[in-house]
């Protein structure tokens with residue numbers, strides 16, 4: 001389901017300087033990777049997309065649905081799942097309780113939520129920790145729990161903010177496989193600084209810088225920005241550096 005930001009202006013606090021100014025960007029259905037330097041506005045964009053905050057001006061739309069008004073907000077949030085950069089947990093709950101709880105918060109019945117737990121937990125390879133307390137998990141295991149929560153209620157759009165931070169190489173690979181598996185059934189927008197093997201998982205690249213759109217296009221078009229003599233394994237990195245360095249001139 002496409003996510004549209006229409007002339008969105010947003011700043012933190014009432015008088016805070018705008019982080020995004022009249023930003024227009026549409027994320028098509030499919031898998032999109034969101035790139036940009038530190039402080040570019042990626043997390044802010046995802047938080048707006050998740051309806052965790054509202055633009056000062058302009059509109060956010062998921063398909064035709066705007067998250068404005070109680071009913072619309074509720075149905076919007078059922079369709080969108082957001083994994084923030086620093087997810088919070090109730091550490092006294094077990095993993096399975098936590099996932100069921102999040103499903104329930106998202107509007108599932110208690111029964112539905114409990115039924116959805118095994119599949120969500122299995123998908124992130126955390127089954128053996130299902131009955132362990134969240135407080136006993138390692139950082140990477142917590143990250144996987146957060147991804148399981150984002151998957152529990154069968155959202156149509158997942159907004160994942162730096163989901164691979166803290167994952168070991170095997171779990172990172174698993175995560176990319178999971179994204180691959182989700183192709184065709186759910187749209188995904190992933191904000192990341194980790195640009196190796198993007199081409200295997202994503203359809204489109206969006207780059208923001210200082211709250212403005214810097215690039216939008218297919219992974220192949222992004223890769224074509226790389227220096228001509230760049231070795232194949234470094235092309236994405238070269239394209240990214242070239243794009244941002246060009247803006248510094």
Ligand SMILES: Nc1ncnc2c1ncn2[C@@H]1O[C@H](COP(=O)(O)OP(=O)(O)OP(=O)(O)O)[C@@H](O)[C@H]1O
Pocket residue numbers: 012019036037038039040041042043044045
């Ligand atoms: N809660 C907040 N209060 C005030 N300013 C904030 C807040 N969160 C972010 N900002 C500011 O908004 C701007 C964009 O931040 P944001 O976190 O969206 O960037 P980002 O692209 O996700 O960065 P990073 O890659 O470092 O995570 C930055 O200038 C940041 O200082």
